[in-house]
Structures are given as structure tokens and as C-alpha cells.
Amino acid sequence: MHNLTIDPDRLWRSIMETAAIGGTPKGGISRLALTDRDRQARDWLKSACEDLGCTVTVDEVGNMFAVRPGRLDVPPIAVGSHLDTQPTGGKFDGILGVLAGLELLRTLDEAGYETNAPLMLVNWTNEEGSRFSPAMLGSGVHAGVFDRAYADSRTDRQGVTFGEALDEIGYRGPAKVGSTAFGAMFELHIEQGPILEAEEKAIGVVTGVQGMRWYEIALTGREAHTGSTPMSLRRDALVGAARIIGAVEAIARTHPPGVGTVGLVEVGPNSRNVIPGHVFLTVDFRHPDDAALDVMEEALFATVEEAGRASGLEHALRQVWNSPAVAFDPALVDAVRRAADGLGLSWREIVSGAGHDAAYVARIAPTTMIFVPCAGGLSHNEAEATSYEECRAGAQVLLAAVLDHDRR
Ligand code: GLV
Ligand code: MN
Numbered sequence: 001m002h003n004l005t006i007d008p009d010r011l012w013r014s015i016m017e018t019a020a021i022g023g024t025p026k027g028g029i030s031r032l033a034l035t036d037r038d039r040q041a042r043d044w045l046k047s048a049c050e051d052l053g054c055t056v057t058v059d060e061v062g063n064m065f066a067v068r069p070g071r072l073d074v075p076p077i078a079v080g081s082h083l084d085t086q087p088t089g090g091k092f093d094g095i096l097g098v099l100a101g102l103e104l105l106r107t108l109d110e111a112g113y114e115t116n117a118p119l120m121l122v123n124w125t126n127e128e129g130s131r132f133s134p135a136m137l138g139s140g141v142h143a144g145v146f147d148r149a150y151a152d153s154r155t156d157r158q159g160v161t162f163g164e165a166l167d168e169i170g171y172r173g174p175a176k177v178g179s180t181a182f183g184a185m186f187e188l189h190i191e192q193g194p195i196l197e198a199e200e201k202a203i204g205v206v207t208g209v210q211g212m213r214w215y216e217i218a219l220t221g222r223e224a225h226t227g228s229t230p231m232s233l234r235r236d237a238l239v240g241a242a243r244i245i246g247a248v249e250a251i252a253r254t255h256p257p258g259v260g261t262v263g264l265v266e267v268g269p270n271s272r273n274v275i276p277g278h279v280f281l282t283v284d285f286r287h288p289d290d291a292a293l294d295v296m297e298e299a300l301f302a303t304v305e306e307a308g309r310a311s312g313l314e315h316a317l318r319q320v321w322n323s324p325a326v327a328f329d330p331a332l333v334d335a336v337r338r339a340a341d342g343l344g345l346s347w348r349e350i351v352s353g354a355g356h357d358a359a360y361v362a363r364i365a366p367t368t369m370i371f372v373p374c375a376g377g378l379s380h381n382e383a384e385a386t387s388y389e390e391c392r393a394g395a396q397v398l399l400a401a402v403l404d405h406d407r408r
């Protein structure tokens with residue numbers, strides 16, 4: 001048994017120091033993928049890893065891999081997550097997994113501890129999917145879910161492509177996508193939901209990730225004068241959108257524990273005395289059971305047809321992302337459970353409601369995740385909060401699980 005302990009002060013300092021890159025007045029972070037702020041956070045991480053003598057490689061879609069050699073020439077055990085955030089994101093989503101991984105490297109370095117397998121810290125590109133959809137794009141390319149050309153061609157709402165933004169910040173690396181081998185991956189993350197806090201559990205032993213599907217809907221009616229156009233002659237795209245938004249909520253509620261959200265709406269021309277002629281909206285459906293998502297999807301298609309007919313709209317609906325439910329590797333899940341038990345921490349099994357790079361890495365290597373609570377279950381919010389103690393516990397479980405796996 002090892003008796004290594006991570007340094008919680010050093011971990012907390014890293015979190016607070018990097019939180020200044022894109023820090024918001026409300027205490028969160030605004031650091032969209034492939035912006036100059038993302039570059040600054042990447043530069044910070046790269047130099048921290050190089051200070052430890054790690055070799056940092058970057059692949060063609062900007063995924064970063066920092067390797068600390070082990071005793072054996074075998075595929076590395078990976079840890080990490082993502083450094084990009086939502087436009088009004090918090091200080092912990094993704095970031096905790098990366099900086100706890102860095103803390104592992106620092107702890108091992110300080111102790112002069114030699115692992116059997118190399119240890120690899122990963123920062124995945126564009127996990128959030130906020131600037132460039134879909135989410136988990138960098139890990140998806142790595143796992144062969146998307147090809148590189150597809151990633152490069154994704155555009156933000158201003159028309160800038162992923163490839164242009166990547167070149168602009170100087171993070172298109174030479175490593176071929178998918179060429180970096182993974183022996184296993186452990187991703188530490190905040191829960192982003194209320195369960196652990198409500199049940200007063202320190203650790204979530206994550207057994208899988210629910211299925212996720214994203215859709216884009218464009219509705220076209222006719223712009224006309226609001227004062228002189230009788231109600232019976234209108235083709236109001238926003239009225240159609242309102243029907244769809246209400247139906248998305250109803251569909252999710254009738255398929256528990258499914259969830260459904262319209263998070264982005266653009267209205268044209270968005271003028272108070274013009275009947276809306278164009279609406280663009282997005283739908284996000286999630287459910288642990290892929291068959292239930294099929295049913296929800298069918299209901300959405302019927303709803304859009306119906307809303308189009310009722311308001312006289314042309315409509316286009318397409319699925320832009322489908323990430324099926326994932327079950328994590330049982331041996332790695334066990335390693336996390338043993339680690340929590342060994343440290344005397346309370347835990348429960350949990351299925352992730354949020355998407356994570358681990359869901360795609362699971363396609364190419366044994367993978368699992370560790371969750372820690374966050375206050376009020378709040379995430380994708382500047383007020384997102386996980387305590388010093390919770391971060392310490394999560395990082396210590398990560399270290400123990402990695403070393404347990406390394407000895408097997
Ligand atoms: C990404 O953060 C997602 O879960 O949508
Ligand atoms: Mn995340």
C-alpha cells in the first residue's frame with residue numbers, strides 16, 4: 001500500500017489561479033473553446049506539466065497529452081477532462097479533473113514514485129459544445145466517432161470554423177488524431193446535479209453516462225406588420241416555436257427520468273412590431289435508456305410537423321448529435337469503489353446526467369469517472385461551487401484508484 005497524499009492547498013491554488021483566466025465578476029469563468037482565454041489556460045497547463053519534466057504533445061484537433069513515464073513500456077493510464085467552459089460557466093466543471101490530474105503528477109514527482117504504466121494528463125478540446133457543437137468534440141475525434149474534417153468544419157454562431165479558431169490560437173498539433181494510446185482513463189468531475197449533496201455522499205462511483213441527443217430546428221413563416229395583419233392570416237414562426245418548446249417539456253416529463261431543454265433560440269427579425277418570420281432553436285434530450293430516446297425523438301418529429309401545420313410554417317429539423325448511453329468498465333468502477341472505501345469516504349453509485357469525454361474514451365479503452373458533490377447541484381452557472389474538502393477527497397480517490405489499477 002502506498003501512503004501518498006495529494007496536496008489540497010496546491011490543488012486549490014491551481015484552481016483559483018487558473019479561474020482568473022476568463023474570470024467573471026460573479027465568480028465564474030467565461031472561457032469558450034479555442035478563444036484566446038482557452039489558449040492562456042492551455043499555455044498555463046503546458047508549462048506546469050513541462051516544469052515536471054513531462055512531455056506535452058498536441059494532436060491535430062488540439063487535444064493535449066502530458067506524459068510522465070512509468071517503469072514499463074505500456075499504454076498510459078490517463079486522467080484529465082477539459083479546460084473550456086460555458087459562456088457563464090463555473091470554476092470546477094472540467095477544470096477540477098484536469099487540475100486534480102496535474103496534482104497527481106506533482107504528488108508522484110515530489111515523492112519520486114515510479115508507476116508501472118506511464119501516467120498521462122489529458123485536456124480535451126471543446127468538451128462543452130457551446131461555441132462549436134457537438135459537445136465532446138475533441139474526445140469524439142480521438143475515439144473515431146467524428147472525423148477530423150468534420151471537426152474542422154464546425155462553425156460558431158459568427159461563422160468562424162473550428163479549424164480557423166484552432167489555428168488562430170496556435171494549438172493545432174502534429175500528433176495524428178487517435179494516435180495516442182490509452183491503457184485506461186479515470187475522469188474526476190463535479191456531479192453537476194443534486195444527488196450526492198442531498199444524500200450526503202462524498203463520492204459518486206459513476207457507472208455510466210445517459211444517452212444524449214441534440215437537434216436543430218429552423219422555422220420559416222412570413223414577416224409582416226403586427227398592426228395590420230389579422231390573426232387568421234399570420235405565419236408566425238415564434239408561435240410555432242412556442243408550441244415546440246411546450247411540447248419538449250411535456251415529452252420529457254412523460255418519459256421519466258428523461259430531460260428535455262430548448263436552450264438556444266434566435267428570432268428574426270426580433271423587432272417588436274414585426275411578426276417573427278424566422279426562428280432557429282435547439283433541443284437537448286437525455287435519458288439513460290436509448291429506446292426511450294427513440295420514442296422521445298419520434299414525438300419531437302411529430303410535434304414539429306404539427307406546429308408547422310398549425311402556424312403555416314416551413315420547417316427543417318435535424319438531429320445533430322447522438323451519444324448513446326454508456327456503461328463504464330466494471331474493473332475500473334471497482335477500483336474507484338475500493339479507493340473510496342479505503343479512504344473511509346461515503347459513496348454511492350450514480351449515472352452521469354451530463355456528457356463527458358469519458359463517454360467517448362470508453363469506446364477505445366477501459367474508462368470510468370469519479371464524481372464529487374457541488375453546492376445545490378448547480379452547474380453551467382457562475383455560482384457553481386465545490387468545497388476545498390470535496391476537491392481534496394475527489395483528487396485523493398483519483399490517486400488511489402489510479403495506483404490501485406497500476407498495480408494490477
Ligand atoms: C456538456 O457539458 C454537456 O453535458 O452537455
Ligand atoms: Mn464538464
Ligand code: MN
Binds near residue numbers: 086093128380
Ligand atoms: Mn459542462
Ligand code: MN
Binds near residue numbers: 128355
Ligand atoms: Mn459536460
